[in-house]
Amino acid sequence: MVLAELGGSISRALQQMSNATIIDEKVLNDCLNEITRALLQSDVQFKLVRDMQTNIKKIVNLDDLAAGHNKRKIIQQAIFNELCKMLDPGKPSFTPKKSKPSVVMFVGLQGSGKTTTCTKYAYYHQKKGWKPALVCADTFRAGAFDQLKQNATKAKIPFYGSYMESDPVKIAVEGVERFKKENCDLIIVDTSGRHKQEVALFEEMRQVSEATKPDLVIFVMDSSIGQAAFDQAQAFKQSVAVGAVIVTKMDGHAKGGGALSAVAATKSPIIFIGTGEHMDEFEVFDVKPFVSRLLGMGDLSGFMDKIHEVVPMDQQPELLQKLSEGTFTMRIMYDQFQNILKMGPINQVFSMLPGFSSELMPKGREKESQAKIKRYMTMMDSMTNEGLLNFKGEKWAGHNWIGLLSVIFGMGQNRTNPKLMNESRMMRIARGAGRQLREVVEMFEEYKRLAKIWSKMKGLKIPKKGDMSALSRNMNAQHMSKVLPPQMLKQIGGMGGLQNLMKQMGSNKDMMGMFGGGDK
Numbered sequence: 001m002v003l004a005e006l007g008g009s010i011s012r013a014l015q016q017m018s019n020a021t022i023i024d025e026k027v028l029n030d031c032l033n034e035i036t037r038a039l040l041q042s043d044v045q046f047k048l049v050r051d052m053q054t055n056i057k058k059i060v061n062l063d064d065l066a067a068g069h070n071k072r073k074i075i076q077q078a079i080f081n082e083l084c085k086m087l088d089p090g091k092p093s094f095t096p097k098k099s100k101p102s103v104v105m106f107v108g109l110q111g112s113g114k115t116t117t118c119t120k121y122a123y124y125h126q127k128k129g130w131k132p133a134l135v136c137a138d139t140f141r142a143g144a145f146d147q148l149k150q151n152a153t154k155a156k157i158p159f160y161g162s163y164m165e166s167d168p169v170k171i172a173v174e175g176v177e178r179f180k181k182e183n184c185d186l187i188i189v190d191t192s193g194r195h196k197q198e199v200a201l202f203e204e205m206r207q208v209s210e211a212t213k214p215d216l217v218i219f220v221m222d223s224s225i226g227q228a229a230f231d232q233a234q235a236f237k238q239s240v241a242v243g244a245v246i247v248t249k250m251d252g253h254a255k256g257g258g259a260l261s262a263v264a265a266t267k268s269p270i271i272f273i274g275t276g277e278h279m280d281e282f283e284v285f286d287v288k289p290f291v292s293r294l295l296g297m298g299d300l301s302g303f304m305d306k307i308h309e310v311v312p313m314d315q316q317p318e319l320l321q322k323l324s325e326g327t328f329t330m331r332i333m334y335d336q337f338q339n340i341l342k343m344g345p346i347n348q349v350f351s352m353l354p355g356f357s358s359e360l361m362p363k364g365r366e367k368e369s370q371a372k373i374k375r376y377m378t379m380m381d382s383m384t385n386e387g388l389l390n391f392k393g394e395k396w397a398g399h400n401w402i403g404l405l406s407v408i409f410g411m412g413q414n415r416t417n418p419k420l421m422n423e424s425r426m427m428r429i430a431r432g433a434g435r436q437l438r439e440v441v442e443m444f445e446e447y448k449r450l451a452k453i454w455s456k457m458k459g460l461k462i463p464k465k466g467d468m469s470a471l472s473r474n475m476n477a478q479h480m481s482k483v484l485p486p487q488m489l490k491q492i493g494g495m496g497g498l499q500n501l502m503k504q505m506g507s508n509k510d511m512m513g514m515f516g517g518g519d520k
């Protein structure tokens with residue numbers, strides 16, 4: 001994932017500092033130099049990096065800190081805050097209100113992903129009960145209207161545009177008027193991304209903006225543009241009142257530091273990120289959880305939200321009921337595998353867990369893990385005929401997705417040969433699924449390990465959507481150590497490392513803040 005390397009480098013710099021016995025000027029400088037180098041390599045603008053370094057040095061004056069102060073904590077907090085500051089211009093963007101018509105104009109260079117992002121933005125709001133509409137005011141690029149029309153049709157969103165009209169201002173005004181009459185509450189205007197001359201493009205943006213009077217102008221940028229981001233964002237800002245940024249292609253291999261520069265240039269927050277070509281690959285952007293993930297501190301609230309997002313509402317009470325009965329069946333495992341596959345890029349989910357930056361997840365493992373789940377599901381499909389999906393190998397109580405993920409990533413406990421059922425039944429399952437007997441045995445091993453791990457998760461309940469208090473009450477190192485899979489605990493540095501991590505984050509409340517939580 002984008003910025004993963006940056007996160008990895010910063011985490012390492014912090015870790016090295018934590019390993020030092022005494023935190024003196026040299027240790028602090030080494031740590032800051034390492035972070036500076038990482039930021040510059042990620043294409044973050046030089047001035048921003050220099051300012052960050054100066055600010056941290058101002059906050060962390062080692063001479064002034066009395067002996068009793070936890071210097072590590074203060075330094076880490078300062079770095080965390082400065083990174084957040086870089087991404088947070090300090091004022092929120094305009095937020096459209098449902099049932100009150102808002103006009104949102106999208107600007108950005110051709111190829112930035114503007115048209116795709118317009119549809120994603122519309123689709124996102126449509127799912128939340130809005131009535132969005134799309135207007136294509138790009139008359140420069142042949143095919144622009146067709147592309148928007150195609151996207152809009154797929155998402156069942158009304159659209160407006162013209163093959164004949166060459167005046168973008170006229171189309172924009174007509175489209176906005178029409179959709180206002182039709183009571184649409186989110187009217188999205190897509191604009192050109194290229195002109196014969198750059199000056200003409202910016203003049204056109206100014207005119208469209210003047211004529212449609214948008215409530216919000218969103219600047220769309222490709223995360224891979226590097227150092228060019230600052231100038232590009234600033235150029236748009238000088239022509240129109242950019243109020244928010246959306247960064248696209250965060251799923252690629254770009255360095256991504258340009259995103260930070262765009263925030264500085266426009267003094268506007270990033271509100272969403274694009275993480276793929278598909279309509280659903282679009283995420284709300286929150287600074288604190290993002291930086292938290294970047295530094296390998298996890299984003300538990302995002303993780304929980306993701307779970308609530310993918311476990312269908314109607315399945316949630318039934319699942320919880322079954323769980324409280326303490327019965328873990330193959331059917332439950334099957335359903336949860338299905339949900340995990342829906343969770344989207346598994347890497348992304350993984351990076352929300354504390355102790356992991358996404359860099360720690362080796363490339364290629366993602367596909368392997370997904371293939372493994374699919375393989376197990378095929379075998380379980382063949383069990384349906386055997387009536388085995390209600391099979392209960394272990395009694396268990398409590399549930400935890402961290403455990404499930406750990407199993408999928410092969411980080412569970414020692415393998416033991418499960419004598420769960422006789423060989424002839426297993427042979428039948430293998431034949432039915434067109435797989436080897438050894439693979440069926442492997443699946444049962446996974447099942448057994450899963451049940452065993454989950455049985456240890458008793459007590460950590462997934463809180464209701466938006467309610468993090470239950471989780472926060474449960475959060476102490478002792479509990480976390482039981483909840484985290486052994487491999488993950490090892491990554492953090494064992495019980496000591498976990499206690500350290502939690503101490504460094506300060507109180508539970510602070511920690512939930514770091515994890516993007518707190519009751520919302």
Ligand SMILES: Nc1nc2c(ncn2[C@@H]2O[C@H](COP(=O)(O)OP(=O)(O)OP(=O)(O)O)[C@@H](O)[C@H]2O)c(=O)[nH]1
Pocket residue numbers: 108109110111112113114115116117138141144147191192193194248249250251252273274275276277
């Ligand atoms: N991987 C990935 N591809 C994306 C993302 N967003 C857009 N794209 C792709 O980027 C390419 C360009 O996107 P468009 O939406 O056509 O770009 P545009 O900026 O609207 O271009 P103009 O309409 O010419 O101004 C398309 O192939 C999109 O599918 C993203 O978040 N991730």
